[in-house]
Amino acid sequence: MQSGIKGNLTINGYGSSNGGHFEKVKLNGRGTLNGNIECVRFECNGSGTVHGHLKMQNAKISGSGKVKGAVEGNDFAIEGNGSVSDSVSLTNKMKISGSGKIGGSLKADEIKINGKVTIANDCEAETFKADGQFTIGGLLSADQIDIRLHGESSVTEMGGQSIKVKGKKGRFYHLFKAFFPVKLTVKLIEGDDLELESTKADVVRGNNVTIGPDCEIDLVEYQGTLHQDDNAKVREIKKI
Incomplete structure (x- = not known):
């Protein structure tokens, strides 16, 4: 230069x-x-x-x-x-x-x-923090992933050591959630420690996994611990 x-x-x-x-x-x-x-x-x-x-x-x-x-x-x-x-x-x-x-x-x-x-x-980082909405057409890969959802977001696949997804909802969310959905849509989430809310995924695979409220998961595979909220839908669970 x-x-x-x-x-x-x-x-x-x-x-x-x-x-x-x-x-x-x-x-x-x-x-x-x-x-x-x-x-x-x-x-x-x-x-x-x-x-x-x-x-x-x-x-x-x-x-x-x-x-x-x-x-x-x-x-x-x-x-x-x-x-x-x-x-x-x-x-x-x-x-x-x-x-x-x-x-x-x-x-x-x-x-x-x-x-x-x-x-x-693709999106690649050591740390990824999002407070809002995003669309990622490929893989989101980072050691630390921290997401606060506002509305709808999507990513094809997501991988990291620690992944946290929180659904940020206002006090009137339950009255208007059909018009203003808060959801992350993803095919595959894979990591070590996973804490998910308001997530719709085909496959979630991890060691210690927490499936929180408003999640819709087709398959959860885990090695260590699994916690599932009463307000979460999981079709199939496998301990591997």
Whole structure:
């Protein structure tokens, strides 16, 4: 990132620039970057667009920024409505507050979601925390998974050492649950310690397993302990 650095790039309002290597890139308004961007710091305040890949150390989208390519770097934060058309690969943290859309896979050491997120393919992290809604088209894999549901979420498969899913419900939930369901839908959940609520799964497989209220599970396989809430539906149980 040293050779060919052009200093800082700032676009205020309407404007466009070619890609390249920069120290700091800042888009205020509706700025457009045509080409791949490599920089230390990237900021998008408004509805800026990068037509290419973004490689950086730290990036933040505040507003409705778009990256029409892949993102690679250390830390990436979306506050508002941000989208990446390809994959995101980070060495540290991904934080999404608001609405985010990723057209490929997402990989980071720590992923924290507050809002609504769509990830087209796999999602991989050491720790994954979500407070809201999400759709993951592939495998969610993390050592620690902590989910607080707001509405409906879905993932194809989920695996980790510790997995907790809690259904966040308001005091009038039972009156309106037909219109505002709180549910995680998944084909397979596999891990060591599992605590599940409001989860609909084909197979749940673990060591110590707790099936909490509002769960609908076709098959539970466990090795150590199993606890099932009275308000949970489990079709078949196997100790392996």
